[in-house]
Amino acid sequence: MGRKVLQTERVTKRFGGLTALNQVTMHVEEGEIVGLIGPNGAGKTTLFNTVAGAYYATDGKVFYDGEDITHMQPGRRCRMGIGRTFQITKPFGSLTVLENVAIGAMFGKNEKINSMSRALKEKSFVKAEEILEFMEMSHKKDAKAGTLNVPERKRLEICRALATDPKLLLLDEVVAGLNSSEVGGMVELIRRVNKRGVTVLMIEHVMKAVMQLANRIYVLNFGELLAEGTPEQVVSDPVVIEAYLGKIGQREAKRC
Amino acid sequence: MKILMKDILERRSRIAGISSLVFFLALLILPFLLTNAYYLHVLILCMIYACITSAWNMIAGYAGVFSFGFQALFGIGAYVSALLSMRLGISPWISMWAGAVAAMAIGAVVAIPSLKLKLLPYICIATMCMGEIIRLAVANFTTLTRGEMGLTNIPKLFADGNRTAYYYLAVAMFVLILAVVVKIVNSPMGMSMQAMKDSQEASESLGINISRTKIRIYMIGAFMAGLVGAFYAHYICILTPTSALGSSLMTSYVAMSLIGGIGTIVGPVLGSFVITIALEVLRALADYRMIFYALLIIVTIIFLRAGIWGSVKEIFISRAERFKNRSKEQG
Numbered sequence: 001m002g003r004k005v006l007q008t009e010r011v012t013k014r015f016g017g018l019t020a021l022n023q024v025t026m027h028v029e030e031g032e033i034v035g036l037i038g039p040n041g042a043g044k045t046t047l048f049n050t051v052a053g054a055y056y057a058t059d060g061k062v063f064y065d066g067e068d069i070t071h072m073q074p075g076r077r078c079r080m081g082i083g084r085t086f087q088i089t090k091p092f093g094s095l096t097v098l099e100n101v102a103i104g105a106m107f108g109k110n111e112k113i114n115s116m117s118r119a120l121k122e123k124s125f126v127k128a129e130e131i132l133e134f135m136e137m138s139h140k141k142d143a144k145a146g147t148l149n150v151p152e153r154k155r156l157e158i159c160r161a162l163a164t165d166p167k168l169l170l171l172d173e174v175v176a177g178l179n180s181s182e183v184g185g186m187v188e189l190i191r192r193v194n195k196r197g198v199t200v201l202m203i204e205h206v207m208k209a210v211m212q213l214a215n216r217i218y219v220l221n222f223g224e225l226l227a228e229g230t231p232e233q234v235v236s237d238p239v240v241i242e243a244y245l246g247k248i249g250q251r252e253a254k255r256c
Numbered sequence: 257m258k259i260l261m262k263d264i265l266e267r268r269s270r271i272a273g274i275s276s277l278v279f280f281l282a283l284l285i286l287p288f289l290l291t292n293a294y295y296l297h298v299l300i301l302c303m304i305y306a307c308i309t310s311a312w313n314m315i316a317g318y319a320g321v322f323s324f325g326f327q328a329l330f331g332i333g334a335y336v337s338a339l340l341s342m343r344l345g346i347s348p349w350i351s352m353w354a355g356a357v358a359a360m361a362i363g364a365v366v367a368i369p370s371l372k373l374k375l376l377p378y379i380c381i382a383t384m385c386m387g388e389i390i391r392l393a394v395a396n397f398t399t400l401t402r403g404e405m406g407l408t409n410i411p412k413l414f415a416d417g418n419r420t421a422y423y424y425l426a427v428a429m430f431v432l433i434l435a436v437v438v439k440i441v442n443s444p445m446g447m448s449m450q451a452m453k454d455s456q457e458a459s460e461s462l463g464i465n466i467s468r469t470k471i472r473i474y475m476i477g478a479f480m481a482g483l484v485g486a487f488y489a490h491y492i493c494i495l496t497p498t499s500a501l502g503s504s505l506m507t508s509y510v511a512m513s514l515i516g517g518i519g520t521i522v523g524p525v526l527g528s529f530v531i532t533i534a535l536e537v538l539r540a541l542a543d544y545r546m547i548f549y550a551l552l553i554i555v556t557i558i559f560l561r562a563g564i565w566g567s568v569k570e571i572f573i574s575r576a577e578r579f580k581n582r583s584k585e586q587g
Binding site for chain 2 (some may be wrong): 084093118
């Protein structure tokens with residue numbers, strides 16, 4: 001068993017009377033690609049947000065690399081090595097694609113930086129160019145991020161997160177909304193990112209992508225962990241079929 | 257034409273450097289051409305406004321933190337420096353810096369709680385209230401500030417009130433503040449400010465400490481505002497709560513930024529010069545000037561959303577890019 005990069009212990013998140021997450025315990029091991037699936041409103045993105053720091057868990061604990069990060073600021077979590085993308089993409093629309101990525105490289109790695117340093121800026125732009133090259137986005141580098149289409153925005157989200165040199169990358173539905181040929185490209189890309197040594201936790205509805213990529217899958221339903229296991233185990237689990245996949249979904253998932 | 261456009265796009269930074277150099281040289285030469293002291297006075301006012309509007313624009317236009325109590329920081333700088341030099345006999349050259357530091361300190365006191373608020377309307381209300389509270393405090397603390405009677409006979413920086421000397425000091429302050437603003441905007445910090453304006457959540461997720469950045473930038477802006485306020489106090493030599501702390505000042509900063517082009521370096525400077533000069537030219541119309549002022553704001557907001565400079569820039573860049581793309585297609 002590999003080292004646990006991420007571990008949540010009975011994480012609960014309540015918004016007023018609504019319990020979005022109820023006692024979720026899960027973990028991600030170094031080098032893995034772990035899928036997080038479940039119906040809409042199951043709490044997948046909420047779980048991401050408690051891990052990345054956009055929300056703090058109401059109860060329970062979140063550990064990253066053995067350290068308790070339950071109440072840590074999102075910026076610090078990023079600098080520790082947690083990168084994330086947003087389901088509803090949030091590009092810095094008035095900046096160029098290259099600048100978007102360079103910002104990740106500037107602020108996402110080091111705790112102590114000189115924020116007036118010209119050298120830091122130059123170094124970050126070089127790094128950003130490399131990442132855009134790796135992610136096949138170089139042709140768009142001078143475009144304003146606000147002018148990108150949806151697949152490009154999703155790719156930009158990943159580029160930006162990668163620029164922070166994450167050890168753990170949280171991908172929130174980066175495949176959803178892409179057409180079938182684009183899905184293939186994105187799957188390939190995620191695999192390449194993982195090969196670079198980045199552990200991946202991904203929320204995804206597109207079963208084809210999850211089945212191809214994930215080593216393990218967690219299924220959330222109504223804020224509770226419903227099942228976990230290898231992709232094969234999960235898609236044949238009757239509880240999962242009942243709650244999420246349905247008969248047709250299962251057939252499709254198995255075909256992948 | 258095609259070649260020209262491409263060149264301009266590629267040499268943008270050099271062109272910006274040369275034209276700003278020309279502009280500052282012109283400012284240096286102007287006193288020799290304008291013999292009328294009144295013209296110099298108007299130019300000094302222009303520069304005072306340009307400084308403070310640039311500082312405000314750095315915070316609001318670049319970082320997206322809309323502080324509507326910025327006039328209070330100007331007023332604090334003015335009052336602190338004036339009182340120190342009047343009551344304690346400190347040289348105004350030294351008290352000016354004390355005024356700036358005081359404004360920065362008050363800025364920090366306001367910024368630390370209110371800039372932790374993430375939603376813009378809350379920040380607007382918090383800073384606006386801060387401005388009013390400070391004005392009311394100064395207006396009612398009559399034993400120290402003489403309230404609406406105002407402070408008069410504030411020591412001058414130059415014994416004989418030499419206009420030309422004041423003018424050159426204003427130029428120096430203007431160049432200094434603008435240089436710092438440009439330096440910050442072009443630094444990694446400047447980029448984090450722009451990122452923050454577009455999406456606070458995303459910038460946090462990329463490692464930016466947004467409340468620290470906001471507080472830092474607000475304190476730098478407050479220092480600038482305080483310094484300019486102190487200069488104003490020792491130049492005009494009369495201070496009243498309405499003239500140095502009134503919310504109409506805030507309206508001017510916003511109007512000047514909007515008309516010139518918010519979120520650009522040149523915009524606020526352009527706006528300050530255009531509006532200050534226009535209001536002086538139209539002085540014969542007395543208070544009817546305000547109609548012109550209002551019309552100008554309305555017209556800009558409807559037809560030039562990005563302000564004068566912002567619009568020029570947009571048109572220019574899109575045209576240059578079209579030329580670039582066309583020449584690329586032609587191989």
